[in-house]
Amino acid sequence: MDLVLDIITWILMLTGCVLLIITGFGLLRLPDLYTRIHAGGMADTLATFLIFIGLALQSDDFLVTAKLLMVIVFVFFTSPTASYALAHASFVAGLKPMLDTTGSDQRDSADPDEGKD
């Protein structure tokens, strides 16, 4: 039983770590701020989720498990607020997102002045 738990933990945590590496890679590689926020979103969501579930499986203490699960909930509640604040501030400040020209029919709506109140 312990072995099964260990294997599951290994899989979860390694997947989480790979996602974190991809996140870091994306932060360096992607072209502009908005796309980099998306990359950061991976670290906030699935990577956090997988790593903390893996850790929760390893704890014998119910209270520790509960605390680890609470961390997931709090990160999931707060991280989109931070992402939104970052994206909204850049948008209002007039930073234009790099848009793909092929097959984009909504280019008109992406005018930074629209965000100003």
Next chain:
Amino acid sequence: MLRTISLFLVLMAVWLLLSGYYTPLIISFGIASCLLSALIARRMEVVDNEGHPLHLGPRIVFYWAWLLKEIFKANIDVAKCVLFPKTYLRPNMFTAKVTQTSDLGKVIYANSITLTPGTVTVDLDNDTVMVHAMTENSAEGVKSGEMDRRVTAVMGEA
């Protein structure tokens, strides 16, 4: 009053989970501090639909399960995008309708969009939300309006 009692019970449950010391003295401190917090929150009038959304009930849990599944799929999309930007990266920006009427519903919807990697809420107006998406595929989830419909159903505003 019901909300205040419920807030006290939730605070107490969290306290019991986080504390780990179950001696009479410590537990009575816990009860006292939870009671004080609940009463202060009541006096500040923050124990309302937004501060303690009791009316969402178990529906929000089902919504979270669905959202988790979406986050899972979206993460794979974004990871592909990072590894092969030439093939997948198609940043685009668009506006979508918001059908929720309450502020809480709008916040849940906008936060759900941001929480799903590949889509970020850039601006939230009265009834439109401006979204930056990484690929056409991730944009589709918002454009199709399924998330919007589900949040509205959770809020009971359909």
